[in-house]
Amino acid sequence: MKKICIIGGGNLGSSIAIGLAQNSASYSITVTGLKLEHVEHLKSYGINISTNNAEVVSGSEVVILCVQPGQVDRALKEIRDVLTPNHILSSTATGVSTEEMAKVLDKPGIPIVRVMPNTATAIRQSMTCISGRGASEEQLREIQDIFGAVGKTIVIEEELMQAATVLGASGIAFFLRYIRAATQGGIQMGFHPHEAKLIAVQTAIGAATLVSEFNDHPEMEIDKVTTPRGCTIEGLNEMEHQGLSSAVIKGIMASYHKINNIR
Ligand SMILES: NC(=O)c1ccc[n+]([C@@H]2O[C@H](COP(=O)([O-])OP(=O)(O)OC[C@H]3O[C@@H](n4cnc5c(N)ncnc54)[C@H](OP(=O)(O)O)[C@@H]3O)[C@@H](O)[C@H]2O)c1
The missing domain is CATH 3.40.50.720 (NAD(P)-binding Rossmann-like Domain)
Known part of the structure; x- marks a missing residue:
């Protein structure tokens, strides 16, 4: 032992x-x-x-x-x-x-x-x-x-430890903020908060597990749920117009900048 x-x-x-x-x-x-x-x-x-x-x-x-x-x-x-x-x-x-x-x-x-x-x-x-x-x-x-x-x-390598902190440790908070936002969207569409949270959380687990188990690029799994002219691509494109990917990358880099200047 x-x-x-x-x-x-x-x-x-x-x-x-x-x-x-x-x-x-x-x-x-x-x-x-x-x-x-x-x-x-x-x-x-x-x-x-x-x-x-x-x-x-x-x-x-x-x-x-x-x-x-x-x-x-x-x-x-x-x-x-x-x-x-x-x-x-x-x-x-x-x-x-x-x-x-x-x-x-x-x-x-x-x-x-x-x-x-x-x-x-x-x-x-x-x-x-x-x-x-x-x-x-x-x-x-x-x-x-x-x-x-x-x-x-x-x-x-040790020189990547700061980046690892942002992506892996702070990353918990980043993903949870997405889950909170998705839950709020669900409530606005008519779900009770506990139902919206359940759906958002299990969907996040499913999405992460798909990429992890199939070991493929996230976009390949996205392609499977985006019907041409459908509601998913409509929502995805609106999120991107509002800066989703850019906000995530900028947030990660802001954390990285902060961690490199903390002490
Ligand atoms: N939280 C995360 O997700 C996370 C992830 C990766 C890395 N980290 C890093 O891991 C470290 C701990 O983070 P944390 O969030 O767990 O911090 P925390 O909640 O503040 O815990 C630190 C603990 O250490 C105790 N402590 C301080 N000096 C001690 C000593 N000499 N002997 C025994 N215990 C002592 C404190 O005791 P008291 O309660 O009595 O003050 C406190 O409970 C930090 O350096 C952080 O940067 C955190």
Whole structure:
């Protein structure tokens, strides 16, 4: 059984822990928080909780750092003395490079891996981008196995981590905003809110699954539902006249610009 500790049981740390806890035969999970009451809710999933980072790390094989970027230095200093080259240190912190973390640790030989999952880890549907520094292929595979248990994974160059954050982590919010808008359209056409949401959500799942399962271009699936002179192409073209694709690309690039200038 792999011993994993998650430092920081906030939104993401809790989602990862809950997702992994569904595979309780493979993982023993401990989540730490600044205050025990902040992570208390995780106990009902069979997750251990603590406020003592150093103690928990010394009893773990894999560390997943899930604190805010500005809290990374303090957390790393708390665990620096107990970290050994046998640990794999992974971090979800946005914009904090492996080089910066290695500098704070000031301890050679610690494999450091950056992971960028999203909150769908809780339902094991995350997209997790991974990049490593000083980590062997086997250690990277180990991290892929862990995050593979809560969704899909891809190993990328570290320079693409910011882009991965926008597309994969912020992407959750972007898709949800579409679902909200579609729900509002449904209500205006006469559905009750819960019916409109059900239809919008299941249709989004269906659309994403079609592209994922058939591994084809979205436009190929769009062609299948756009009858010439029909209502779908009428609606699609109106959305494009209003700037749908352009708004999405510009939004993604605005996020990307922001993330590159946050610190
Ligand atoms: N949310 C996402 O979708 C997402 C996706 C990808 C990456 N990320 C990145 O992942 C990191 C965590 O994000 P989040 O949304 O989970 O943030 P969050 O909700 O603010 O959670 C951070 C948690 O860390 C705890 N914490 C801070 N310092 C600690 C320490 N020294 N020891 C133990 N616990 C400590 C905080 O405890 P208290 O509650 O007691 O303050 C808080 O619960 C961030 O760097 C973020 O950029 C987030």
